[in-house]
Amino acid sequence: MTDISTTAQWTAVEDLLPSIGEVSLREMFADDPERGRRLSVTAGDLHIDLSKNLVTDEILTALTELADIAQLPAQRAAMFRGDHINTTEDRAVLHTALRLPADADLVVDAQDVVSDVHGVLDRMTAFAHRVRSGEWRGHTGQRIDTVINIGIGGSDLGPVMVDKALRHFQADGIRAHYVSNVDPADLSATLAEIDPATTLVVVASKTFTTQETMANAHAARRHFIEELGSEDAIASHFVAVSTAADKVADFGIDAAHMFEFWDWVGGRYSVSSAIGLSVMLTVGPAAFVEFLEGFHTMDLHFATEAPADNAPVLLALLGIWYTCFLGAQSKAVIPYVQDLARFPAYLQQLTMESLGKSVRLDGSDVSYATGEVYWGEAGTNGQHAFFQLLHQGTQLVPVDFIGVAIPGEDLPTADGTGSMHDLLMANMFAQARVLAFGKTEEELLADGVDPALAPHKVMPGNRPSTTILAPSLSPGVVGQLIALYEHVVFTQAAILGINAFDQWGVELGKKQAGTLLDVLTADAHPGDQFDSSTDALIDIYREARGR
Ligand code: F6P
Numbered sequence: 032m033t034d035i036s037t038t039a040q041w042t043a044v045e046d047l048l049p050s051i052g053e054v055s056l057r058e059m060f061a062d063d064p065e066r067g068r069r070l071s072v073t074a075g076d077l078h079i080d081l082s083k084n085l086v087t088d089e090i091l092t093a094l095t096e097l098a099d100i101a102q103l104p105a106q107r108a109a110m111f112r113g114d115h116i117n118t119t120e121d122r123a124v125l126h127t128a129l130r131l132p133a134d135a136d137l138v139v140d141a142q143d144v145v146s147d148v149h150g151v152l153d154r155m156t157a158f159a160h161r162v163r164s165g166e167w168r169g170h171t172g173q174r175i176d177t178v179i180n181i182g183i184g185g186s187d188l189g190p191v192m193v194d195k196a197l198r199h200f201q202a203d204g205i206r207a208h209y210v211s212n213v214d215p216a217d218l219s220a221t222l223a224e225i226d227p228a229t230t231l232v233v234v235a236s237k238t239f240t241t242q243e244t245m246a247n248a249h250a251a252r253r254h255f256i257e258e259l260g261s262e263d264a265i266a267s268h269f270v271a272v273s274t275a276a277d278k279v280a281d282f283g284i285d286a287a288h289m290f291e292f293w294d295w296v297g298g299r300y301s302v303s304s305a306i307g308l309s310v311m312l313t314v315g316p317a318a319f320v321e322f323l324e325g326f327h328t329m330d331l332h333f334a335t336e337a338p339a340d341n342a343p344v345l346l347a348l349l350g351i352w353y354t355c356f357l358g359a360q361s362k363a364v365i366p367y368v369q370d371l372a373r374f375p376a377y378l379q380q381l382t383m384e385s386l387g388k389s390v391r392l393d394g395s396d397v398s399y400a401t402g403e404v405y406w407g408e409a410g411t412n413g414q415h416a417f418f419q420l421l422h423q424g425t426q427l428v429p430v431d432f433i434g435v436a437i438p439g440e441d442l443p444t445a446d447g448t449g450s451m452h453d454l455l456m457a458n459m460f461a462q463a464r465v466l467a468f469g470k471t472e473e474e475l476l477a478d479g480v481d482p483a484l485a486p487h488k489v490m491p492g493n494r495p496s497t498t499i500l501a502p503s504l505s506p507g508v509v510g511q512l513i514a515l516y517e518h519v520v521f522t523q524a525a526i527l528g529i530n531a532f533d534q535w536g537v538e539l540g541k542k543q544a545g546t547l548l549d550v551l552t553a554d555a556h557p558g559d560q561f562d563s564s565t566d567a568l569i570d571i572y573r574e575a576r577g578r
Contacts, residue, residue, distance in 0.1 A: 032393045032528055033100075036355075040096040047090050048356055055493045056083060056467045074342035075328040075511040080498040083467040084349050084429070085357070094348040095338045097526055103344070106525040111334060113139030113295070117532035118392055124532050125293075126300035126517065130326040130510070139295070151291050151305055156316040158270075158290075159308075162231065163203050163315060170264035171228045178207040179221060180309040181247045182235030186272070187211040188380050189302025189513075190235070190309045192373035193322070196509045199370075199439040200314040207309045210251075213243035218250055227258040227268065233309050234271045237298050239278035242541065248282065272305045297532050299380045300517060303510070318506045325510025333518040343518030346497065349429070350523055353495070354400040359427040361404035365413050366433040367459035370504055371512075374433070375407030378516055385520045385531035392528055401527050407431075411458045421466060422490055430466065430496040433512070434459045437503040459498070466494040552578075 035041055060066050060082075070082035086094075109116055113123040128137055128144045137144045161167040165174040180190050191209040208221045232255070234248045248269075255268050262283075270288040271279040274296075279289045290305035302310075303326050311319040333343045353359035364375045386402025408416065410432070421428055438452040469492020475485045499515075501508045524531035550557050550569060556578075559566040 032391065034391070034395070034398070035097065035101055035526060035528055036399050038097075038100050040093070040100045044090070044093045044097065044352070044356060047087075047093055050087060051085050051090065051357075054087065056085065056495075057469075057492065059087070060468075072340050072342050072345060074332045074336075074515065075325065076502055076505075076508050077342065077511055077515065078500045079342050079346075080500070081345055081349065083463055084495045084497060085493065086349065086352065090352065091339075091345075091348070094352055095344075097351065098338055098344060098348065098522070101526040101528070103338075103522060103525050107334065107521070110521065111330075113137065113144065117297075117530060119530055119533045119535070120294075122532070123295040124297065124300075125295040126297065126303060127326075127330045129292075129296065129303040130323040130330060130514075132327070147293070155290055155305060155308055155311055155319075159311045159316050159319075162312055163205060167231075168267065169228050169230070170259045170261065170267050173228045175229055175231045176204055176206070177225050177230040178205060178233060178309050178312050179210055179225065179230060179251065180207060180233045180235055181210045181218075181244055181251060182233075182272075182306070183211040183241055183243045184380060184384075185298030185301045186235040186237060186241075186244065186306055188299075188373070188377045190307060192371075192377040193302060193307065193310045193509055194313060195373050196368075196370050196504060197310065197314050197318065197322070197506055199504075200318045200506060203313075203315060205313050207313050209309075210247050211243065213246050215250070218247050222251070222254055227255045227264075230255075230268065231312070232269045233312075234269060234279075234282070234284070235273075235306055235308070236271075237274050237292070237296070237301065237306075239271070239273045239275040239282070242544065252283070270308075272308050298534075299384050300532075302513065314506065322506035322510045325505075325507035325512075326514040327510075328507065329511045329514035329518065333514070343515055344522050346431075346515070347519045347522035347526070349495075349497070350403060350519065351526060353427065353429050354403050355527075357427055358400075359403065359429060360400075361406060361426075362429050362431065363413075363417075363421065364405060364407035364431045364433070365410045365459075365462075366407070367410040367455055368433060368435055368504055369409050370439060371433060372409040374512070375405065377513075378405045378407075381513075381516055382520055384534045384537070386523060386527075386529065387536060388529040388531075390529070392530055397527065397529065399527065401529055402523070410462070411455065414458065414462065418462065421494065422469075427494070430463075430494075432459050432463055432496055432498045433501075434498070435501045435503050435508070439504060463496045463498050465490060466492070466496050468492045469494075551576075554578075 067082045071080045110124050111127055113125050115121050116124050123139055129148055131145050133149045135145050162175050169175060187209055194207050210218045210221050232251055236244045255264055256262055265283055269284050271284045272290045273279050274292055274294055276286060276289060290308055292304040296304045303323055338344045364378055366374050382405045383402060388401050389397055391397055434456055441450050441452045444451055444454055469490035472485050472489050475488050480488055520531050
């Protein structure tokens, strides 16, 4: 395969590097009064303003040519039609099929994928109606008002993020809790808050072998049997979401209570599969369908728009520009939407488990940076924590701001006349402006600032950001936002020639945890057998545990 960094198109981007040092965002905006409107795209309901990024038209064009030489359209078509693009696991990558309408056609590996997807969606819908209407009863005859989703990684982060995001759509009195960590504190704290008689546990695991999920699921199972007084309680209080029917049966969950998905859905791409069951239970099937339609809207945008108007492609190219050419190592995502507070954590798995790769598809080493460290926190909290580094620190950290025009709820400001939502959004727009345009020493001095303090108060500006503005945080918008970043990941991987759909890097740690567990818990000290650091830590730990 062609190493993208050896192409003339890559060199052309490199050659433009000095040009961005010669011009500032201030100058680019002054020279082009239309820049803000011109460098914005619409994708579904999202208005995406790219104008405060450190790019000229020439750089954007050169970056777009990277997508051409990497044959992005052909790679994209291969994903959408179900080719086995996850080569190390020999699997198709078809999360986009999870949101196809029922009348779409897609047959992959002799399977009618659309009919499979809608078959499961129909079962989820019927089940959600039964639970929400009170027809489905717990072991003691009470109706269900609480759901606990037990899962980790993609079997947790998507649903837990969406659960919070769609808080305003949870009208029918079912609330969800999410347990992921194998730290027993997680499950214990949740069990302390719920009544097993009115609680349904969704065990969500693609493989149904993940250590943490299985430990939590078995512990929850014991708790329910103890509290409800019978093993029979499991049938009415436990359901599963998985690809592994045999393992679900071994756990004691009836096939009728398992909601299936498929090996072509990666864990971190699975929130639009049955992994979203806990969300469907709380917001209802209609809102869940709207959520899926949001994904599909963005899928269509990504599949059909030309690069110059294609939001995921443009965001991906900017990411490559900052990491591979300008040396950025991280990217902050700051939702000025409290209900999206878990979105940065969700994106961490989506982007970093996907793009954290050092070899290309053919196994050769990459010679360029892959992926960014995604991080973030809801605005305005971040402003009072880490924004100082964004404004005056020495690192380049591109920022994605996310805001909505119509809030789920609003309150008056301190003087009782204004809107707290307007205050929130004024902060978001202000931060993007200050990052981009800063404040010079001359301006400070003109404002009468003490010359001794002026250097400390200079805001360098020229710090890039993208602003994503949605009408409101509807289910459709949440779906669009997730799909937007899914396709950013795909595009970056396609251009950089890496596999965004495997995650071999997490396997070794899982295996070693098994060996270490034996050593930690053995009756007799097994003696030093690791490195001197680990051996010493084991000694201290065993002693503290009285072993
Ligand atoms: O951390 C590795 C991983 O395989 C993730 O990719 C996945 O989302 C998570 O573990 C959970 O896996 P499962 O759904 O099989 O329990």
